[in-house]
Amino acid sequence: GESVGLHLPTLSVQEGDNSIINCAYSNSASDYFIWYKQESGKGPQFIIDIRSNMDKRQGQRVTVLLNKTVKHLSLQIAATQPGDSAVYFCADNNAGNMLTFGGGTRLMVKP
């Protein structure tokens, strides 16, 4: 079956450093991926997405990289700030309209 998972459950970084959050997927037919940020007591918030015809996409302080060969994507956050502390999920939107989420990575930013 299709699964989307994350390598590390918790990531702790120093304020100002760059963060890298990884995600693996199993369905080689997956063609659209989304990264979400979820703060405590809130719903997931869209960060950035990428389609399979791209290897890289950049937003404001965030970059998503997609490696279709090894079925891996990553979210890079530049100059991590305390406000970036949250749980980050990758999700696959390939299965029709539904999203398939991974288990999440908690990012902790140390001042």
Place this chain on the structure above:
Amino acid sequence: GAGVSQSPRYKVAKRGQDVALRCDPISGHVSLFWYQQALGQGPEFLTYFQNEAQLDKSGLPSDRFFAERPEGSVSTLKIQRTQQEDSAVYLCASSLRQGRDGYTFGSGTRLTVV
């Protein structure tokens, strides 16, 4: 409205009780989704509406779960005879068009069954 609104924010139910969770999507959004998020887990798909039509209910865990969106706007997720394993955050999301867009999620309803 400005965002997806869900009510109540918190619900405590005794085992066996029926509950109803409400979702007000962003005005004009065609697609509406319900997800269940257990503690420490990613959200899991429950059901999907396009306007008033329920096009996918494959994620509903049992026949105790029922969702409706009779006029294509507000949706209600009903859980009958609640069990402890139903305790979770129930998230609603809406999208302007049919899927494959960035969904907007509500803050969810945290259901605790005691």
